Amino acid sequence: MQLGFAFRLYLQNLRANRNLNLLSIGIIAFAFLILGLFLLVAKNLDQVAEKWGEQIQLVVFLKADLPDKDRDQLEKKIRARPEVKAVAFISSERAYDRLKRMLQDRASVLAGLGKNPLPASFEVQLDKKYRNLPGIQAFAGKVGKLEGVEEVFFGQKWLKNFLALVRIFRVLIFAIGGLIFLASGFIIYNTVKLTVYSRREEIGIMKLVGATDAFLRIPFLLEGVTQAIAASIISIFLLWLSWALFRNFFAVPFQLFSQAGIGFLSPGQMLMLVGSAALLGILGSMVSFQEFLKV
Amino acid sequence: MIELYHVAKTYQRDITALSEINVKIKKGEFVYITGPSGAGKTTLLKLLFAAERPSSGQILIGGKNISKIRPREIPYLRRQLGVVFQDFKLINNWTVFQNVSFVLEILGFPRKDIRRRVLHTLKRVQLHQRIESFPQRLSGGEQQRVAIARALINEPKILLADEPTGNLDPDITQEIMRFFVEINDRGTTILFATHDRALISSYPKRVIALNRGALITDSEESSGGFDLGRK
Numbered sequence A: 001m002q003l004g005f006a007f008r009l010y011l012q013n014l015r016a017n018r019n020l021n022l023l024s025i026g027i028i029a030f031a032f033l034i035l036g037l038f039l040l041v042a043k044n045l046d047q048v049a050e051k052w053g054e055q056i057q058l059v060v061f062l063k064a065d066l067p068d069k070d071r072d073q074l075e076k077k078i079r080a081r082p083e084v085k086a087v088a089f090i091s092s093e094r095a096y097d098r099l100k101r102m103l104q105d106r107a108s109v110l111a112g113l114g115k116n117p118l119p120a121s122f123e124v125q126l127d128k129k130y131r132n133l134p135g136i137q138a139f140a141g142k143v144g145k146l147e148g149v150e151e152v153f154f155g156q157k158w159l160k161n162f163l164a165l166v167r168i169f170r171v172l173i174f175a176i177g178g179l180i181f182l183a184s185g186f187i188i189y190n191t192v193k194l195t196v197y198s199r200r201e202e203i204g205i206m207k208l209v210g211a212t213d214a215f216l217r218i219p220f221l222l223e224g225v226t227q228a229i230a231a232s233i234i235s236i237f238l239l240w241l242s243w244a245l246f247r248n249f250f251a252v253p254f255q256l257f258s259q260a261g262i263g264f265l266s267p268g269q270m271l272m273l274v275g276s277a278a279l280l281g282i283l284g285s286m287v288s289f290q291e292f293l294k295v
Numbered sequence B: 001m002i003e004l005y006h007v008a009k010t011y012q013r014d015i016t017a018l019s020e021i022n023v024k025i026k027k028g029e030f031v032y033i034t035g036p037s038g039a040g041k042t043t044l045l046k047l048l049f050a051a052e053r054p055s056s057g058q059i060l061i062g063g064k065n066i067s068k069i070r071p072r073e074i075p076y077l078r079r080q081l082g083v084v085f086q087d088f089k090l091i092n093n094w095t096v097f098q099n100v101s102f103v104l105e106i107l108g109f110p111r112k113d114i115r116r117r118v119l120h121t122l123k124r125v126q127l128h129q130r131i132e133s134f135p136q137r138l139s140g141g142e143q144q145r146v147a148i149a150r151a152l153i154n155e156p157k158i159l160l161a162d163e164p165t166g167n168l169d170p171d172i173t174q175e176i177m178r179f180f181v182e183i184n185d186r187g188t189t190i191l192f193a194t195h196d197r198a199l200i201s202s203y204p205k206r207v208i209a210l211n212r213g214a215l216i217t218d219s220e221e222s223s224g225g226f227d228l229g230r231k
């Protein structure tokens, strides 16, 4: 019904305050771009962690001189666990051969060791369901306590550091995201306030002939939402552009990424960004208008 | 239709704009509110469309007590009233057409109806040649007629007109008065603030005279219609 009229008032405001609106959209888009970059890095770190989890080899090192009988017992116990998909026994000789092959022409360094120092081991492949960090950790903890096991290895230290990094990043994103949302909300609040102020006479007159506050609010809410949505879409586009230009540049030096590739935000994440921006726009302009009504 | 009981209004604690006003106006009446400058005419009208609240006393419009009206109900009260403001209150960056049509837009009328009704009303106040003009390009009298058209576009039950002919030449004044009388004949209650005695004598109606915020005479009362304010 009166929505058409409210919409025309909104267009009128946009036209009258075009430069101010564009400026505000530009600033917010820039702020969102920074947030987007952080989100993108976090997403890729997550992806790397996930890929690793999938590829992780668990190696169960056996105590030296473990009798064959006990070894068979241990293998049976490991195989019986529900997490396990496959178990391969690597004797200490085979481990030595492998190392030799890996070192190729530098194999002569092994000669200096004299006796073969490598322990025998089981290489365990976990079922897909358990190929993630909590699954692996739980499994390693249990198997490590079995009789005859020296150590369970899966690159714990490396992973721990990496996950700490991921966690720090998460906190950083919350802090930066919060700050950026606050600042953007404030920018919207201020620009809408200026528009409301420039229309105070019209608003007053429309109230005198029976316009409700709810109706008068609509054009300004639309303006705030427009700023927020436009800014978030522009920032996503800019983020995509920089992603498209630079992903190969980063993927090569950081081998981590070369398998998974540097990914972009998912459609759901982009929608979230635009959606929360829209909410921000509503909030900012609402506060502006409500404040105006009070005075 | 409009009832005031012991109404008083003071601005800023000590400026008494109205005191002890008791008036009853029936549906369909045409009432002049007169008195010298500063008598409280505009203040009285402001109380009726809830731009100001009475400091004491009760005001009833159509049986509803508007001295205690909730802010969210005010728009719906105003939609039943047409107000011609003493200072017109036109929106300067809107055309004459837009200044009148927005009243109907707010009420959600279809656009075709809006156009027809606005053109019709602007014709009645002889402004149909100027629909695309902006208020500041109009003479004082023309602006006043835009204000009149806006007040009447919604066929209000009650018209509150604050010196609506103050800027008009005699011929247009006659035309506007005929328009008002016609609307009044069709049932609209009219309160008409003016200090133009000649106008009152050429269109004699009930007169309420104020001076320094007090009700001096009410022609209706002296003719025995009401007996108020003597309790």
Ligand SMILES: Nc1ncnc2c1ncn2[C@@H]1O[C@H](COP(=O)(O)OP(=O)(O)OP(=O)(O)O)[C@@H](O)[C@H]1O
Pocket (backbone or CB within 6 Å): B011, B012, B015, B016, B017, B035, B036, B037, B038, B039, B040, B041, B042, B043, B044, B086
């Ligand atoms: N907002 C206000 N604040 C303080 N005093 C006011 C205010 N509005 C009106 N007054 C005072 O109240 C008194 C009545 O004013 P009002 O405007 O009602 O007079 P009026 O009869 O309409 O006069 P005029 O014929 O000049 O329009 C005056 O003394 C005026 O100074």
Ligand SMILES: [Mg+2]
Pocket (backbone or CB within 6 Å): B041, B042, B043, B086, B162
């Ligand atoms: Mg006045």
